[in-house]
Amino acid sequence: LLWGVFGITDGNVSLRILNIGPSDEGRYKCFVDDDITYEEAVIELKVAALGSNPIISVEDYQRGGSRVRCRSSEWYPEPQVLWRNAQGHHIASLSEIRSPKVNGLFETEISVVINEHSNLNLSCWIRNSLLDREKESAIHISGQFLSKPSSEPSPLETK
Structure with missing residues (x-):
């Protein structure tokens, strides 16, 4: 599971998650602390894959x-x-x-x-x-x- 937080200096926080699989499904906590404010968010990650043509x-x-x-x-x-x-x-x-x-x-x-x-x-x-x-x-x-x-x-x- 690879992730990164982008745009924090602009007041915008995005989370990009790469290389996920079914075992990564679940609840995650995201913490943002920039010495002025501290925020916490809970994210529910659901994984889905549309399979091959029958x-x-x-x-x-x-x-x-x-x-x-x-x-x-x-x-x-x-x-x-x-x-x-x-x-x-x-x-x-x-x-x-x-x-x-x-x-x-x-x-x-x-x-x-x-x-x-x-x-x-x-x-x-x-x-x-x-x-x-x-x-x-x-x-x-x-x-x-x-x-x-x-x-x-x-x-x-x-x-």
Whole structure:
């Protein structure tokens, strides 16, 4: 944590804090003493990071459909994450993982299984409530792609 006080001779005191991270979050006291006056202020430092754009990938066929996974990293505090359909309604996820990394920032992964009867327009929505900002990525998947793999040998296979 690096900081500096600027403008004290003009009656203006600013505090510049550089290289902060999640572990620096909290209450700080700032003291200004110029031999004439003495002032003290309490500062509440909140840390926030807007993470990476969500990356959506379509995984292997399983449980009657294809697994679609969404990943993003470098969020703080822990983000809200969900799947939404084309109308913006929440879709229940199969699994959700939000884990802090060594630097205190969060990585998130959420997955859902979709089939040819599902809504094939999906978006992965991640929100930082402290910043009141979100990031979203969308995907459209063709129903033909979601068909169950055939157990018949491919024409390229030999017996």
